[in-house]
Amino acid sequence: MLRGVGLRVTRPRVAVLTAVYAHPHADTDTIIGAVREDIPEVSHQAVYDSLRVLTAAGLVRRIQPSGSLARYEARVGDNHHHVVCRSCGMVEDVDCAVGEAPCLIASDDRGYTIDEAEVTYWGLCSGCSPLEVPDHT
Amino acid sequence: MLRGVGLRVTRPRVAVLTAVYAHPHADTDTIIGAVREDIPEVSHQAVYDSLRVLTAAGLVRRIQPSGSLARYEARVGDNHHHVVCRSCGMVEDVDCAVGEAPCLIASDDRGYTIDEAEVTYWGLCSGCSPLEVPDHT
DNA sequence: CCTGCTTTCTTGAATCAGTCAAGATTGTGT
DNA sequence: ACACAATCTTGACTGATTCAAGAAAGCAGG
Incomplete structure (x- = not known):
């Protein structure tokens, strides 16, 4: 997979790629944590660098909603978008209503x-919807 | 205008609001610079705070494309979106093709x-389009 | 117009994600 | 297995944004 895009196959890169697949929409710290379960001594620098290279190669995608940290996902190439919770910051995928190339x-x-x-x-x-917070006035 | 949303009218706030109107899509540093043409000694803190309050009140909108600094605009309430140049980072408004509530x-x-x-x-x-950069190989 | 309370501003320091740099290590092709 | 080049480790640094404490200013009532 890495070879397919002309990248050297190194331990950190494999671990980062695996981590992004395992944790969609995770921020960098989470990914570093996940990678360290495989290779305890990876430097954050290696992870940052791997993420940048993988993003440039198109194997992962970087998303960064306003006010959030950078997040990464491995679903690339299709046309999908994201819902972001204003309260807890959770991100999930959605396909667009319009079809293949919405609003393009x-x-x-x-x-x-x-x-x-x-x-x-x-x-x-x-989880964050104010179901039980009717009107307090 | 400020009173309309229940905010105190202070010099910094007026200047910040004016600056956002005068410089659409400007980042915080630009806004600080613009504000200091009116009030040379404003603290950056006052500007940050004013922007946060104005955003919360809905008088300005904060946008932050991936990899960019926070930017602010005064066009609020209508349904418009943005084009961002990958090269120079410039941002401009566009109305959506679909109409009033696209892809909502x-x-x-x-x-x-x-x-x-x-x-x-x-x-x-x-300005950044590769018009004069055909194929150099 | 003046007083007093509360909000807002100033000053200065701190935080934190992300980047830079130099040297050691590892992957790859021969 | 060797040599070269890319990649990783270590450690320091940057720069936008935030936090905190005290001073100043806006607003409501007299």
Whole structure:
């Protein structure tokens, strides 16, 4: 898999890739923790570097909702988006209602050469929804 | 305007609000600079705080594309999105092709109570487009 | 207009994710 | 197995943002 994109196969990279598959939408610290279960002495630097290389190679994708740390996921190549909970910050995948390339055509592209449309849905997850907080006034 | 949302009217807040109107999509440093043309001795802290309060009150909106600093804009309440240049980081507004509430309905909301759909278009602005960089090999 | 209370601002330090750099180590092709 | 080049380790550093304590200013009532 790493060879497929012309990268050297090193222990840290394999572990990072595995960790991203095992923990979708995890932030960097979580990934470092997961990697250290395989290789206890990896440096954070190696993880940061691996993530950058894997992202550049297109094997993982980096997402960073406003106000959050960087997160990574291994689902790449398809067209999917994210829901983010405003309260707990949890992220989940959603496919877009419109189909394959939702909203990819802006009404006015302002002269930009657009290559991607990223959609982020903001709201509250089921755990954080104010079901039992009616009106306190 | 500030009074309209129940906030005290202070010099820094007025200046920050004015600066955000004058510099759409400006990052915090730019805003601090603009504010200091009115009030040379404002502390960065006052600006950060004003921005947070104004954002909470809904008078300005905070946006933060992946890998960028926080940026602010005064266009709120309408449904518009952004194009971001991958090269220079410039941000511009676009209205969505679909109309008023584009993509607001995810195909599967995963149990979330969604209140906003944010669309970010990624690409290259006209100034950064590789028009004169054909193929150098 | 003046007083007093509360919010907001100033000053200065601290935090924390992420980056930079130099030298040691490891992967790969021959 | 060897040599070269890429990658990792260690450790320091950056820079945006936040925290905290005391001073100043806005607002409501007299």
